[in-house]
Amino acid sequence: MAEVTQFSATVSAGLVDEGGSGILLVTIDNAPVNALSADVRSGLERALSHGEAAPDIAGIVITGASKTFIGGADIRELGQPPQEPLLPSVIEHIERLEKPVVAAINGAALGGGLEVALGCHFRVASPGVQLGLPEVKLGLVPGAGGTQRLPRLIGVPAAIDIIGSGRSVEATEASSLGLVDEIAEADLLHTAVAAAHRLAETDFRRTGELQLPPSDPSAIESAKTKILAKARGQRAAIEAVCLVEAAVRPLTEGLADERATFLSLRHSAEAAALRHVFFAERIASKVDGLEGINPRPVDTVGIAGLGLMGSGIAVAALGAGYRVIGLDQTTEAAAKGHERIIELLQRNLAAGRIDQETFDAQRDCLAVTSSDADLEPCDLVVEAVFDDLDVKIDLFRRLDKVVPPDAILATNTSYLNPDEIAAATAHPERVLGLHFFSPAHVMRLLEVVRCARTARDVLATGLAFAKKLRKLAIVTGVTEGFIGNRIFSAYRREAECMLEDGALPHEIDAALEDYGFPMGLFAVYDMAGLEIAWARRKRQAATRDPGERYVEIADRLCEAGRLGQKAGRGWYVYPEGTRQVDPDVTEIIAQCRAKKGITPRSFTASEIIDRLLAAMAEEGKNLLEQGIAARDSDIDLVMINGYGFPAFKGGPMFATAQTPR
Structure with missing residues (x-):
């Protein structure tokens, strides 16, 4: 590659394949997620103009540094006055360029990042990358052409599903839908550059000029019904569906309507509430006193009690890559627990959430027993037995005798006092609460209970365990029922x-x-x-x-x-x-x-x-x-993720703060 030119602090480019017509490789490097800040947008504009004017450049490839293509808008600009150039104009510049522009999607392409890719003339993706337009989760609709260009590529029903739900798709599904033109099984940039060279010799397509693929009206209606039922009145999802359906209009009309809707929603109560939830999740993991504290290593997890809750916890732990040893009172009860866990894994397999290879690996990482002594290899044991104080204390005293002194013991109690359980053990500093919500392999919330004598690295381990399980961990003090x-x-x-x-x-x-x-x-x-x-x-x-x-x-x-x-x-x-x-x-x-x-x-x-x-x-x-709770936003997250409080209302603390009484 020729000498790199810096078009802004976050956008650089260099010429590939010199000695004739080359391809300008434009790299976005705006850590941590290559967000579309004003500096990125400005750099992209200058890089596009340079590539357009230079006679020795035949085409342009846009990619991201590190493991992300473009992660979406810059959250630091949310609520701030807009700065030129605006993203819609940058994407319009990409689409109308007389030279081919190829998106080399090396990692997540979300929100505005996917909209940039949609404006490109060809999309090459690495296997396993995630693509999506999650704006509805922030009370918004895509604001830079997503509702108009995506249906032109993949059809109205699929676009309603992806935009209305805010879900992400992996490269394989994206390819089958027509969102991705090629999956690079080997070198992504080599594949993208080759594509740019090919396109330079053809009359390449522009997404915005495509006609909508024909769709079965019943498929459109089915997709609408599914999204609107889940939306429960959320304006963003309703507007998104309407905009996608209206993509039959000329592009300029659709883009104008989309932008007006986006700007209207940006200042709505719904968007404000969902922004509150978004930022609340970002700060929930910041716990006073844990700065610089490293969690203990956890490889093997014990689950004591293999009923519905314990089985769900086991499935969550297996899904996170842990070895799991399940304990129940009798050989028969342990066998039934094993059967229950395998059945849950089989449901994941049947639903396509895991493949056969993953199922086999998770099954092989599971063992069950009726003997306390078999939990000796465990680094962490989570009890999920009947919510009775005497039963739990007896179990923890038994565990004290078989697991190493540095192994962590966690209680899943809903209402009992974990300090009383910890006090009955030889090492109360290694005891904490991990309050899962049922079904534990599905529900995202996990209350991590800091007991009176819980060691800091034990609490840090509880949080690290929750993160690996892909749970939203909220730290709570000890009180009946926790938060x-x-x-x-x-x-x-x-x-x-x-x-x-x-x-x-x-x-x-x-x-x-x-x-x-x-x-x-x-x-x-x-x-x-x-x-x-x-x-x-x-x-x-x-x-x-x-x-x-x-x-x-x-x-x-x-x-x-x-x-x-x-x-x-x-x-x-x-x-x-x-x-x-x-x-x-x-x-x-x-x-x-x-x-x-x-x-x-x-x-x-x-x-x-x-x-x-x-x-x-x-x-x-x-x-x-x-x-007991550190922040009002933590309370909101608990009620949203554990008790069905509507996220688009922001949680009870946020909602009441918005309505003076």
């Missing part, structure tokens, strides 16, 4: 108080679903079963503050055998499995009101939401004041 269940309890109490005050279960559920929750609170109760919470209330009865308001309605339902969906009746009734309002529940509620002399009143949906949000935010404030 999530404690707020959920406050939220539930307020909902049940509203039942006494005059609301009905289906009214509260309808208000929550209209707000954006995937399912109402009482429907969730029925799905999970009412008996566990009932048992907990009975255990707490002796210590309950007699001056605190207590609602007996749920107890009356349980006493009547209404234990939820599996019993065919709970807060609702389920004839043939279909949820329906039950007049018998309405009568039980009326009887409980009359017993307390409460005159019921009606509630609007907004009143219901206001009371529930206020209850969540008040309990969140208490958690912050007590040092």
